[in-house]
Structure formats: structure tokens, C-alpha cells
Amino acid sequence: MPSRLAALQPYLLSVLRIVTGLVIFSYGTQKILRFPAAESVPPVGSLPWIAGLFELVLGLLVLVGLKTRPAAFVLSGVMAFAYFLRHAPQGFYPAQNGGVAAILFCFIFLYLAVAGAGPISLDGQMGGKQART
16 A cells, blocks of 8 residues: 555645645735735735735746746745744734744745656656656
């Protein structure tokens, strides 16, 4: 059984990357493209808007698996920055300060920066070093 699971590991890495990229990309589309419609969007040039630009552009790269390692590394930093700037001042516990998603994204992106894109990716299709793990 463990060998069967081990054989799935690279593909599940790709699935984790795709789902994470899609979710962060959707945050960017909401902040920058205003899709889907939101009650409020950040003003152009504000820190949340700049974060949305990172989420949109780098989220798309992570989603398709192109330059995954550097894109994920930067997004990990963006999520850490978001947590400490926005959520941590509201309280110590993530469940109370609303920072659970930021923490999870931070560490998932950090993992992707180290693990790479997986075989189901543009990096993998182009034979890039980024997909080799």
C-alpha cells in the first residue's frame, strides 16, 4: 500500500499546486478585475490592491505550473506579510484574528517553492528543472 501511495505523490503535488493556484488567482481576480463582484474592492495602489496584483499574476503562474518555484516563494512572502500586517495586530490566535487562510497559504506556497510544480505543469512539459523532484 505505501508504494502505491508513493507513486501518486508527484501527481498529488500537482493537484495541490493547481487548487492552491486557482484559489489565490481568484482572490486576485476579485481585487483587480472585480470578478466575481465583491461588496468592496481595495483602492488602486493600496497595499491590498498590490497584494491582489501579486495574487493575480503569480497565482496564474502557480496555477499553470510555470516558474512555480520563484512565483510560490514570492507568494509565500506576500502571505506572511499579509498575516503580520493585517491579522496579527488583531490578536494572537489565527482563529480569532482571521489569519488562518494567510498562514496556510504561506506554508503551502513555501512547500511548493521547495517541491516544485509536479509533473502536470508547464514546467514539467517543457522539461524544466522546476518540475524535477
